Amino acid sequence: MEALDAGELRRWAAACVESVDAHRAAINRINVFPVADGDTGTNLLHTLRAALEALLRAPSGQRADAGAALGVLAKGAVTGARGNSGVITSQLLRGMAEAASGAAAVDAGLLAEALRQGARRAAAAVSEPAPGTMLTVLAAAADEAASCLPGATLHEVALAAATAAATALDKTPDQLAVLAEAGVVDAGGRGVVVLLDALVAVVAGTPVTTAARVDATPGTAPGTAPSATPMVASREGGSELYAYEVMYLLEDASPAAAERLRDELDELGDSVSVAGDGDALWAVHVHCNDIGAAIEAGIEAGRPRRVRVARFADALPDGPARFVRERAVVAPVRGDGLADLLLAEGVAVLRVDDSLPPTPYELLQIITGTGAAHVTVLPVHRDLMAVADEAAIRAVAAGQDVVVVPCASPVQALAALAVHDPRRRAGDDVVAMAEAAAATRRGEVVVAREDAITWVGPCAAGDVVGFADGEVVLIEAGPASVSTLTRAATGVVERMLAAGGELVTALLGRDAPDAIAAALEEHLRVSRPEAELAVHRGGQADVVVVLGLE
Structure with a gap:
């Protein structure tokens, strides 16, 4: 055969369905990225069946030549795409259709170009391509097909692609x-090898191989079938942190809107793909915990339809059995020293970048990842309260009991943690932690970044400013020398102690000199011998020292 016309492409699509159907169970059994017993074979079969059905149902005028037939196959595959493998397959067909647009038949040169464009489209659809996947196999096949030219026959190009795919x-x-x-x-x-083997068989005019090769399998019985429950799916890829697969078709979305949607879904979960059919229809796929947010993002980008949500078969079940422990404490934290301090107390920590605030979804992953029925969240910083509240709302909506204890400062979080007792009832424990945090007065010493007017007078950039409970109480003229910083720290402590107190906690920032701790200890020994002092290296970048008083 010198070229594939519309009729031969229809036979190839039918051969793909037949061959994948025969190999489905074997492909399912070897799906171990990252967990065993996935449904890659089933997803491929569902996608290819949708593509073939679209071609068979299309009016004759819409499938008169090879380019048009591939276009119909691609649109059908996008519409029926299931799982990551299905989305990638739909984009392989879309790229082939783009390369063959307007062509009456696909010859050797056009087949090589179609495979190359298909591999490009497939890679572009996946948010974070990984080596060693079907994208790698597709790329190898396309490169080898191109290397045959010029001079190769259609059969030689197809055989080279199939052989390279098997090697890859x-x-x-x-x-x-x-x-x-x-x-x-x-x-x-x-699956890619199966599709290309079917192509070689069609070009050569030989029967399609339907005997499934025996593969080493991770302890699963031959013929293992996917879950029969439509709301439960096997995990085809991605992290085990995410319990749900969300897929939908998106209409009336521009390429720019689809790209924004991809970025938003990247923040929600993984295994993200947003693949189009070239005509304003997109197949959207994501693994996540927040189903509502994934769908809401689609509504902002266009018009979602045919929404499909499934819980992974390997995910924790709903209800009490989904939790592996009773209680946990979670905290978003700035500063490595403070993070280590909380980790030593058994707190699940989200390390927060100094310049980039976390999203509620990042914190939600930590909350759900604890596997605890009840989670107490300590925001640690006043600017993280809103993030903590939003993450808690979403976790509660998913059936987890989550309470945020108001903490505007790391010292308040430490005070709350000091009274935490998992042996108490959850409600009583939260009340005790909240009372301890509220009873802890907080102070800070920072270096001013710009000129400002405060309650105690003007300050200039470089001056040292002392806060007590969020209000400016003193200003030391810059530059921020060791003596200036220690004078400000002792001054803030003295003002806070004026109302009484027994324990002073100091969290030294990343650039704080050790002399501050020595100065505070000496000041308390002379002026307030009844007060105790606890000093820790917090490592915060935005503050010289954080002070707490109980």
Whole structure:
């Protein structure tokens, strides 16, 4: 055969369905990225069936030539795409359709270009492509097909692509450690080989191979089928932190809106793909915990329809059985020293970048990741209260009991943690922690970044400013020398102690000199011998020292 016309492409689509159907169980069994017993084969089969059905149902005028037939296959695949593998397959067909647009038949040169454009489209649809996957196998096949030209026949190009795909597939365990540990190749890559083998058979005019090769499998029985429950799915890829797969078709969305949607979904979860059919229809796929947010993001970008949500079969079940522990404490934290301090107390910590505030979804991952039925969140910083509240609302909506204890300062979080007792009833424990945090007075010493007017007078950039309970109480003229910083720290403590107190806690910032601790100790020994002092290295970048008084 010298070229594939519309009729031969229809036979190829039918051969793909037949072959994938025969290999489905074997492909499912080797899906171990990152957990075993996925449904890559089932997803591929569902997607290809949708593509073939679209071609068979299309009016004859819409499938008169090869380019038009590939276009109909691509649109059908996008509409019926299931899972990451299905989305990638739809984009392979879309790229092939773009390369063959207007062509009556696909010859050797056009096939090589179609495979190359298909591989590009597939890679572009995935938010974070990983080596050792079906994208790697596709790229190898496309590169080898192109290298045959000029001079190769259609059969030689197809055979070169299939052979290169099989070789790349055998190398996938070297690229993904989880495959090597399980003794299998990538399931999606195996699907690519099946599709290209079917193409070779159609070009050669031989029967399609439907005998599934026996693969090393991670302890699963042959013929293992996916879950029969429509609301439960096996995990095809991505992190085990996310319990749900959300897919929908998105209409009336521009390419720019689709790109923004991809960025928003990246913040919600992983395994993100936003793949179009070239005509304002997009297939959207994400693994996440916040189902509502994933759908809301689609509403902002366009018009979602055919929304499909499934809980992963390997995810924790709903209800009390989904939790593996009773209680946990979570805190978003700035400063490595403070983070280590809380970790030592058993707190689940979200390390927060000094310049980039966290999203509620990042904190939500930590909350759900504890596997605790009841979670107490200590925001630690006043500017993280809103993030903590939003994350808690979403966790509660998903069935987890989450309470945010108001903490405007790290010292208030430490005070709350000091009275935390998991042996108490959860409600009583939260009340005790909230009371301890509220009873802790807070102070700070910072270096002013700009000129300002305060309650105690004007300050200039570089001056040292002391706060007590959020109000400016003193200003020391800059520059911020060691003596100036220690004078400000002792001055803030003295003002706070005027109303009484027994324990002073000092969290030294990243650039705070050790002399501050010595100065505070000497000041209390002379002026307030009844007060105790506890000093820790907090490591905060935005403050010289944080002070607490109980």
